[in-house]
Structures are given as structure tokens and as C-alpha cells.
Amino acid sequence: MYGYIVRRLAFGALAVIGVSVVVFVVLRVLPGDPLVAIFGSEGFTKLSEAERARYMADLGLSDPLPVQYVHWVYDITRGNLGHSFFRAESVAEMIARRGPLTAEIALISVVLSWIVGIPVAVISALRPNSWADNISRFLSILFLAVPGFWLGMLIVLGLLFVFGYRAPLAGVSLFVDPWANLQIVIGPAIVLGLGQGAYIARMARSSLLEVIREDYIRTARAKGLNRRLVVALHALPNALLPVVTLSGILLGFVLAGSIPVERAFGTPGLGYAMAIAVSERDVFVMQNLVFLYAIVFVVLNILVDLISAWLDPRIRYG
Amino acid sequence: MSTATRDTAFAQPQDIPDAAPSLLRRTARGLRRFARRSPMSAFWACIAAAIIGMAVAAPVVAPYDPLKSDFRAMTKPPSERHYFGSDQIGRDTLSRVIHASRASLTVAIGAVVLGTTLGALWGLACGYFGGRFDIISQRIIEFLQSFPDLILAMAIAMALGAGMGTVIVAIAITRIPFGGRVIRAVVLSVKEMAYVEAARGLGASHLRIMAQHILPQCLAPYLILATTHLGVAIIIEASLGFLGVGIPPPTPTWGNMLADSLNAGLVPPWWLVLFPGAAITVTVLAFNLLGDGIRDILDPRLRGAV
Numbered sequence: 248m249y250g251y252i253v254r255r256l257a258f259g260a261l262a263v264i265g266v267s268v269v270v271f272v273v274l275r276v277l278p279g280d281p282l283v284a285i286f287g288s289e290g291f292t293k294l295s296e297a298e299r300a301r302y303m304a305d306l307g308l309s310d311p312l313p314v315q316y317v318h319w320v321y322d323i324t325r326g327n328l329g330h331s332f333f334r335a336e337s338v339a340e341m342i343a344r345r346g347p348l349t350a351e352i353a354l355i356s357v358v359l360s361w362i363v364g365i366p367v368a369v370i371s372a373l374r375p376n377s378w379a380d381n382i383s384r385f386l387s388i389l390f391l392a393v394p395g396f397w398l399g400m401l402i403v404l405g406l407l408f409v410f411g412y413r414a415p416l417a418g419v420s421l422f423v424d425p426w427a428n429l430q431i432v433i434g435p436a437i438v439l440g441l442g443q444g445a446y447i448a449r450m451a452r453s454s455l456l457e458v459i460r461e462d463y464i465r466t467a468r469a470k471g472l473n474r475r476l477v478v479a480l481h482a483l484p485n486a487l488l489p490v491v492t493l494s495g496i497l498l499g500f501v502l503a504g505s506i507p508v509e510r511a512f513g514t515p516g517l518g519y520a521m522a523i524a525v526s527e528r529d530v531f532v533m534q535n536l537v538f539l540y541a542i543v544f545v546v547l548n549i550l551v552d553l554i555s556a557w558l559d560p561r562i563r564y565g
Numbered sequence: 566m567s568t569a570t571r572d573t574a575f576a577q578p579q580d581i582p583d584a585a586p587s588l589l590r591r592t593a594r595g596l597r598r599f600a601r602r603s604p605m606s607a608f609w610a611c612i613a614a615a616i617i618g619m620a621v622a623a624p625v626v627a628p629y630d631p632l633k634s635d636f637r638a639m640t641k642p643p644s645e646r647h648y649f650g651s652d653q654i655g656r657d658t659l660s661r662v663i664h665a666s667r668a669s670l671t672v673a674i675g676a677v678v679l680g681t682t683l684g685a686l687w688g689l690a691c692g693y694f695g696g697r698f699d700i701i702s703q704r705i706i707e708f709l710q711s712f713p714d715l716i717l718a719m720a721i722a723m724a725l726g727a728g729m730g731t732v733i734v735a736i737a738i739t740r741i742p743f744g745g746r747v748i749r750a751v752v753l754s755v756k757e758m759a760y761v762e763a764a765r766g767l768g769a770s771h772l773r774i775m776a777q778h779i780l781p782q783c784l785a786p787y788l789i790l791a792t793t794h795l796g797v798a799i800i801i802e803a804s805l806g807f808l809g810v811g812i813p814p815p816t817p818t819w820g821n822m823l824a825d826s827l828n829a830g831l832v833p834p835w836w837l838v839l840f841p842g843a844a845i846t847v848t849v850l851a852f853n854l855l856g857d858g859i860r861d862i863l864d865p866r867l868r869g870a871v
Contacts, residue, residue, distance in 0.1 A: 265708035270720070277724040392849035394800050396807055397823060397842030404835055503713030507804045525723050526809040537720050541712050548711075 251556055259549045266541045271316050274534045306531075319534070328535045331524070338535050341520055348516035349509070351428075352435045353501045357494060359440030364447030365490075369478065371448070372455035383448065390445035395438045395504055399511035402434055431515070435508045442504065443497045450493050455486040488559055495551030499544040599862060606858020613851040620666040627660035631817050640829065643836055650836035652822075653829045658836060661817040662844050668818040669848070672732050673798035680737035681791045684744020685783060691745065692752025693775055699749075706742045714739040718801050722810040729812050736801050740794055747790055748783050755782045785863040792856035796849040803845050819845045 294302070302308075308315070322329065328338035367387070371380040406412045458464065459482055467477045502518075509518035517536070524532040600607035619626055628648075629635075635655035643650040649658035687706075691699040709717070718735040725731035755761065756779060764778050805811035806820020814821055819841040826837035 261704070262707060262711050265704065266711045269708050269712070273717075273720045273724050277721070388853060389846075389850060392796065392853055393846050394803055394842060394849075396804065397838070397845065400823065400826075400833070400838045401842070404833065404838060407832060408835075500713050500715075503715040506715065506719070507807050510808065521719075522808050525719055528723060530723075533720060533723060537712070537716055540716050544713055545711050 248556070252553060255549055255552055259545055262545045263542055266545065267320060267538060268316075270534060270538045270541065271319065274530055274537065275315065276312060323535070323538070329531050331529055331532045338532055341532075342517065342536075342539065345515060345517040345520050348428075348432060348514065349502070349505055349518050351432050352439065352505055352509075352514070352516060352518075353498060355432060355436035356439035356443060356501055357498055359436060360443035360447050360494070360497070363441065363444035365451055365483075365487075367444070367448040368451030368455060369483070371452045372459065373478065375456060384452075387445040387448045390441050391449075393442070394507075395442050396507035396511040398441070399435065399438045399508050402438065403512060434512050435505060435514050435516075438508055439501050439504055443494070443501060446493060446497060447490055451486060451490045454489050455482060458482050458486040461485075488555065491558065492551055492555045495547055495554065499547045502540055502543060599858070603858045603861060606854050606861075609851045609854035610858065612847070613855050616666060616848050616851060617670060619663055620670045623664045623667050627657075627663040629657035629660040631656060631661045631664040632815050640834055642834070649840045650834065652825065652837055658822075658840055661822060662819070662840050665817040665819045665822060665841065666844065666848070668729065668812050668816055669799055669802055669820075669845075672729060672736065672802045672812070672818075673795050673852075675733040676736035676802075677740055677791050677794050677798050679733060680740025681744040681787065681794065683737070684741040684746075685748040685787050685790075687741065688745040688748030688750075689752055689775060689779065689783065692749040693756060693771070693779065702745070706745050709738070710742045712739075714797070715801055715804055718805060719808065719810060722805055727810065727813040729816075732802060732805060732811050735805070736798050739801070740798070743790060743794065744787070747786050751783050751786050752779055755779050789856070789860045789863055792852065792859050795852040795856065799845065799849050799852065 291299075310318070326339065328342070330337050331341070364387075367383045371383045374380055403413075459478075464477060464482055467481050468474070472481075505516065505518040506521050507518075508514075509516045510522040513519070521533070521536050521540075523529075524536060599610075633656065635651065635657075637655070639651065639655045640653050641651045641655075649662060651657055652661070687702060691702045712720075718739050721735035721738055722732055725734065761774060761778050764774050769777070802811060802818070803820035803823070806818045806822075807824045809821075809824060811820050812818050814825065822841040823838065826833040826841075829837060
């Protein structure tokens with residue numbers, strides 16, 4: 248097991264380095280002239296030659312690219328994540344203030360996806376091709392197709408029309424005002440949770456269908472155990488292995504999905520900050536946020552691998 | 566010449582009995598069999614075809630010009646004149662939804678074809694040659710997969726600046742790893758087959774073996790991948806449009822229409838929100854179910870794998 252952990256961590260470290268290069272290439276090298284990316288091609292032509300040179304020097308953009316890359320990585324290791332080009336707040340402050348909300352949304356949505364997805368999968372798998380199975384399969388296919396941010400906009404509109412209710416707009420910490428915090432977080436969490444729930448239901452259904460045909464399940468039934476107990480205690484634990492893996496991977500995708508969803512709800516989380524940064528073409532904020540999201544994604548994938556190796560010895564020794 | 570015909574016949578023996586009936590009748594028979602085997606996906610295939618038809622014939626189908634504003638009908642709810650209502654500068658929402666299908670489908674199909682093809686060719690080369698080239702390629706693919714799709718697409722679209730071409734490239738890059746992985750795995754198993762060895766024994770070049778003997782085996786997984794990823798591509802395109810890094814206005818896309826509705830006042834009018842999103846949902850649903858059907862027919866073993 249230790250050998251496996253060390254190997255996985257080494258690959259993870261390599262992935263972080265690779266990711267940093269990809270981020271740098273995409274956001275600093277691809278745009279050609281970074282000032283064009285910041286000001287847009289129209290604004291860029293309005294700048295005078297001297298202004299361009301001053302901005303380039305101020306932002307450290309006149310150095311050769313490898314030097315810029317090293318500077319960037321060095322700054323990050325020192326905890327200096329830079330400033331937004333348009334706002335006073337530093338990126339580090341922004342992450343500290345807005346990050347927890349997004350993390351809450353992601354975690355609640357994972358819990359919701361299990362609460363919704365697993366029962367649906369169990370009902371589906373116990374009576375394959377019954378009407379309950381067909382309905383739940385159609386619903387899960389439907390929720391794979393519904394764009395989360397659109398569902399979010401509909402929920403916001405619906406609540407406003409029917410109840411005249413609007414979630415508070417200012418970010419509140421969970422520890423200061425849990426009730427206000429919940430109102431902000433619950434909408435995006437439900438939307439993202441339903442989307443993931445659809446994946447979970449599909450995966451859990453097919454893996455449960457496989458496990459139910461195994462000999463040891465028949466043995467358990469044959470010795471007279473109650474059907475529900477067999478499903479809950481014998482079938483589910485084995486069937487849920489691939490679901491745990493999937494759920495971990497989905498958690499990473501939820502972080503990305505929360506960008507448009509938070510924009511739709513107006514949630515003051517990190518996803519909304521990313522949406523703003525992208526619409527303002529704020530290259531420096533984007534660079535660090537994209538890198539942060541990618542690191543979180545890499546770490547999540549490592550955790551998923553380690554957890555599934557811990558749960559399933561076949562992976563460890565395979 | 567005789568060697569060439571012999572070894573193609575060797576590779577694709579299943580082509581011989583099918584050669585008799587005309588292409589048209591063969592396709593018709595194939596479609597009938599498809600409809601019988603999975604009526605559900607045949608139904609959604611018809612819907613997908615209808616959506617594509619709508620996109621192609623948009624100027625004929627749409628009742629109004631999607632860009633023309635009518636200042637007597639600003640932000641009007643659905644009525645007999647405008648079935649889906651009109652937006653804040655009096656453009657007809659129905660016409661805009663219909664025209665938006667063009668941009669969305671062009672981007673989705675373009676990106677999936679471009680990305681999957683590049684990935685497949687890369688995977689083919691990796692699987693066939695192996696060695697150091699393969700190891701390095703696998704690491705690069707891993708790095709690309711270390712980003713959630715949407716974030717990578719967002720960053721690339723932002724860096725390259727707005728436009729249809731850049732959105733296609735941005736989404737295509739996120740599709741490359743899938744094509745690379747799947748096709749590489751297929752190639753790894755196919756290249757050990759006896760007929761490939763026979764072709765090599767006959768002195769066929771690497772290029773010839775890859776093109777004539779290995780590539781045909783990759784066709785089914787390629788088609789499955791491409792169709793199952795269309796839906797994802799449409800959702801990414803819509804999200805990019807919604808976040809303002811997709812195809813820029815005034816060209817309507819479902820994503821930028823939804824973004825636009827947020828600017829229509831403190832409370833967006835419901836018809837500006839409902840219809841573009843419903844169009845995305847129906848389209849993605851149709852393509853996903855069509856993809857599932859194609860996968861089940863081409864390769865039932867892949868159920869749940871791609």
C-alpha cells in the first residue's frame with residue numbers, strides 16, 4: 248500500500264508541474280500579446296506606444312517567457328497570488344473570502360447526489376424494466392441533458408414569481424449566520440447535486456445489476472435472509488465501489504460546473520469570481536484561479552485513487 | 566496489384582456478401598433494423614435529424630430576421646405575433662432560438678469531429694509505435710485531463726479571443742484526451758492480431774498497416790465516441806456563451822441568449838430564459854440518446870464504458 252501511495256503522489260506532483268506549464272502556455276503564450284487579452288483588440292489599438300511599454304514593464308511582461316514562468320511559480324510558492332487588474336482585492340483574499348462558499352456548495356451537492364441517486368438506483372435495479380425503472384432511467388438521462396445554469400435561472404425565477412423570494416446576495420460565513428449562509432448555498436447545491444445524482448444513479452444501477460447476479464448474493468438469499476437485508480448489507484457495499492470513484496471525479500467537475508451555476512444564482516462564491524474574471528479578461532486572476540482549480544482536481548483524483556485502493560485490495564495488488 | 570486486393574479482402578471479409586444490394590437499400594435496411602432494435606433511440610434520432618434540419622433551413626423556418634429589432638414589441642411576452650415573445654430590443658425569440666441552433670450545432674459538431682479525430686490519430690500513433698513517444702504522449706494527455714473540461718475550454722477561449730473558430734478549437738482540445746485514450750487501447754489490442762502480423766510479413770509499410778488494417782477497426786469506437794460527446798460539447802458551448810467567452814453577440818447562440826436575458830433588467834423575463842434553455846435540453850437529450858443507441862448497436866460491450 249505504501250508503495251502505491253508514494254507512486255501515486257509522485258505522479259500527482261508531476262501532474263501539478265505539467266498543469267502549471269499548460270496554464271502558462273494557454274494564458275500567457277497563446278494570446279500573443281497579453282495586453283490584447285486584457286484590453287481587447289479595440290482597447291489595445293487606443294493605447295499609445297509609450298503606454299503599452301509602461302504596462303508591459305509594470306506587469307513584468309517584457310521579460311522572456313521562461314523568466315516570466317519562473318517568476319510566476321516563485322510568486323505562488325511564496326503565497327503571492329497577485330492582484331486583479333481591475334480591483335483592489337488580492338487574489339489570495341478573494342480565495343479566502345469566496346472559496347469556502349464554493350467548497351460548501353460542492354460538498355453539499357455531493358451529499359445530495361448520493362441521497363437522490365442511490366435510492367433511485369436501488370429501486371431501478373431491483374425491478375429492471377419495470378415502470379419505476381423506466382421512469383427513473385428517463386429522469387437520469389434528462390438531468391444529464393439539462394444545463395445546470397439554466398435550471399438555476401429557472402429556480403431563481405420560479406421562487407421570485409411564486410413566493411417573491413430572493414436569496415440574500417451578500418456572502419455570509421457559515422459560522423456567523425448559518426441560516427443566511429444556507430439560503431445562499433442551497434440553490435446551487437441542489438442544481439449541481441441533481442446533475443451528479445443522474446450520473447450516480449446510472450452508475451449505481453448498472454453496478455448493482457452486476458453484483459446482484461453474483462453467487463454470494465444467491466447464497467445469502469438461499470439461506471433465508473430477507474431480501475432488503477441482502478441488498479443493503481451484501482450487495483450495496485460492493486456495488487458502491489465504482490460509485491465512490493465516480494463521485495470523487497464528479498466532485499472535480501462540480502467545481503467547474505459551479506462557475507456558470509453561481510453566475511446564474513448570483514452566489515458570491517469563487518465560481519462567480521471566475522465568471523467575472525473571464526468576462527473581464529482578467530488574465531492574471533484567471534491564471535491563478537485556473538491553476539488552483541486544476542490543483543484541486545489533481546488532488547481529488549489522487550484521493551479517489553487512494554480511497555478506492557483502500558476499499559478494494561484488487562487495485563492495490565493488481 | 567494482386568497482393569493489394571488480396572490483403573484488403575483479408576482484412577475485411579465481411580464486405581463481400583454485402584456488395585450485392587445497392588447502397589440505398591442497404592442503408593434503408595440498416596435504418597429499419599436500427600428502428601426495430603431500439604425504437605426509443607430511433608425516435609430521438611428523428612428529433613436530432615429535425616433539429617439539424619431546422620438549423621440548416623433556419624432562414625426559411627424562422628418567422629423573422631433574428632437580428633432585426635422591432636421597437637413596437639420590446640420585451641413582450643409570448644403572443645400570436647411572437648410565439649416565444651421578444652427580447653429587450655424587440656427581436657423575435659423564436660427566430661433567435663432557431664438561428665442559434667446553427668451556431669451551437671456547428672460548434673459542437675466541428676469541435677467533436679476535430680478533437681476526436683486529432684485524438685484518434687494521436688492515439689493510433691501512440692498505440693502503434695509505443696516506446697518513448699507513447700510514454701511522453703500519455704503524460705501530455707494526462708496533463709490535459711487534469712483540468713475539468715469547462716475550465717480548460719474557458720481559459721483557451723479567453724486566451725484566443727471571441728469567435729466561432731476559437732470556441733471550436735477550445736472545445737476540441739478538451740476532447741483530444743478521450744479520442745487518444747480509447748483509440749490507443751483499441752490499437753494496442755488490434756496490432757497483436759494475426760492478420761496484422763501477416764500484412765507485416767508481406768512487407769507492408771507502417772503507414773499502410775495503420776491505414777489499411779488498423780484504422781478500419783477503430784471506426785466503430787470513433788463513431789461511438791463522437792456521438793456520445795456531441796451532447797457534452799453542446800453544453801460546454803452553451804456555458805461558454807453564458808459566461809461571455811463564446812461566440813459574441815449579435816450572432817445568437819443559446820448560451821449568449823441566456824446571458825443576454827440576465828441583462829434585461831433586475832428580473833429576467835421568463836420567456837427569454839425558458840426557451841433557449843429548453844432548446845439546449847432537447848438537443849442534448851436527443852444527441853445523448855442517439856449516441857446511446859449507436860453505441861448499443863455498434864458495440865454492446867462498450868455499454869457504460871465510454
